[in-house]
Amino acid sequence: MERLGRKHMPWRLSVVLSCIMLFGIGFVGDNLWRSSTPMSSLHPFFELPTAIQSAVGLGKKSKIKNKLDHMAPPKYLNATFADLEAPHLEWEEMPSAPALRLDGAAVQIKNLLYVFAGYGTIDYVHSHVDIFNFTDNKWCDRFDMPKEMANSHLGMAADGRYVYAVTGQHGPQCRVPTARCFVLDTETKKWHDLPSLPAPRYAPATQLWRGRLHVMGGSKENRYTPGLDHWSLAVKDGKPLEQEWQTEISIPRGGPHRSCVVAKDQLFIIGGQEGDFMAKPGSPIFKCSRRREVVYGDVYMLDDGKKWKELPPMPKPNSHIEFSWVVVNDSIIVIGGTTQKYPMTKKMILVGEVFQFHLNTLKWSVIGRMPFRMKTTLAGFWNGWLYFTSGQRDRGPHDPSPGKVVGSVWRTKLRL
Known part of the structure; x- marks a missing residue:
């Protein structure tokens, strides 16, 4: 040779x-x-x-x-990343929110959707509340939050009048969390203090259940390490009945950006992720720095408050859905989110499906698709209409990676 x-x-x-x-x-x-x-x-x-x-x-x-x-990315993605088959839904666009929001929070009380805080840009965060009236389909009011209250990654729950806001990130970029907690009386629009959490957390699962405010998981003080802690506080009519949070049974899997829902007197935790952006070491502005994240579709139910029961997972791994859910009849509806990153580009893949969890059968189905893929949506339901607003949408039908932060409001008639 x-x-x-x-x-x-x-x-x-x-x-x-x-x-x-x-x-x-x-x-x-x-x-x-x-x-x-x-x-x-x-x-x-x-x-x-x-x-x-x-x-x-x-x-x-x-x-x-x-x-x-x-x-076109969707054509080349495997089942973990690709869009799922879904029935067609007719969407109608409503008046956009007064402010663009990412990682904001929301609760619905009767025909009003209260929308809190969030990033305007990576360097600017909101410290106010906007209110959308489902009856008039208009934004109808705005008022300030306490300056000491977190501006993103909040835990939040409501009882029909009072809104309980716990922990979260204070400030833009990837700044430190606060353990401060507050309660809002929506009738007087006045804020009051609640006992601080034992430790600050980012985006913990939060819900009112059987007279207690439960706060679970989230990310720990470094913004990355998943927390397994579970605390609760007895509350009534916007007031704490205890001076300290009580330690409860730890959750099986920690991390932020999950849905936390009470339905049929049961407490559910849905989806989420482990890991998140961290502050760049030595950065004076706490500049965000990318880290590895694992998105999952796990579903857990707290059985009689004594043990966690694992239920069938979501149709695909899904995160950034903490306020992207509503309860309709005997179902939990979850819209949008993010799934595992695309392995070739390492870019985030947004989710555009509308999921239904049937509480009677404990099974999942895909019941429709949003106008575009979107994460950190803020959802509501009124008079047969499913609404969502705010968050970060995709770059187009053939690019599921994150694009613009928007304040859009959309609705569709939901027939279950």
Whole structure:
């Protein structure tokens, strides 16, 4: 066999091989850069640099580039990441919210949806409440929150008049959490203090159940480590009946961004994730830095307050759904969210399905699709209409990665 070293390689082939090597180095470097860039708006696919295209004789209209331009992510995603088959729903757009919100909070009291806090941008957070009237389909009021209250990643629950707001992140970017807790009287619009949590948390599962305010999981003080803690506080008519939170049975799996629902006198925790963005070490503004996240679709029910019972999981892993649910008849409806990141680009994949959890059979189904994929939606239900507002939508039908933060309000007639 003749040794390759004895014959000179043709000039054009040498250039092509050199370009391929350069492209490989650039691709590796690009992936390293992607993994270290926080909350970026990276294109989901790559392009060959113009110089390399020219060197290999492809030019700007290369076959490789054209092929990449026409790749639609949903077509190439496996069942974990792809859109699920869903019936068609007719959506109607309502007046947009006065402010754009990401990671805000919401509760519904009768025909009013109270929308709290949230990011306006990564460097700006809201500290007020907007109210949407389902009867008039209009935004009807606005008032301030306490300055010491968290601005995002709140735990929140309501009893028909009083809103209990616990812990969360205070400030923009990836700032530290607060253990402070408050209660709002929606009739007088006055705020009062509640006992602080034993430790601050980001986006814990929170709900009122059998006379006690339950706070579970979330992320710990570093914003990343999942918490398994479960605390409760006896409350009535907006007032604490105890001075300290009581320790309850730990949840089986920790982490933030889950739905926490009481239905048919049972407490459910749905979906969520382990891990989250962290503050970049040494950053004076607590700049967010990307970290590994694991999204899951686990569902748990607190059986008689003594043990956790695992129920059938969601049709796909789903997170960022803490206020994206409503209870309708004998069902829990969950809309939107985020699923596992796409393994090639490491980009977040948004969810556009509307899920139904049947409380009588404990089974899941997909009952429709949203106008676009969206995370951290704030949901409500009134007179047969399912509403959602605010959050971060996708970049288009063929790109499920995060795009614009919006204040849109949409509704659809729900027939179950």
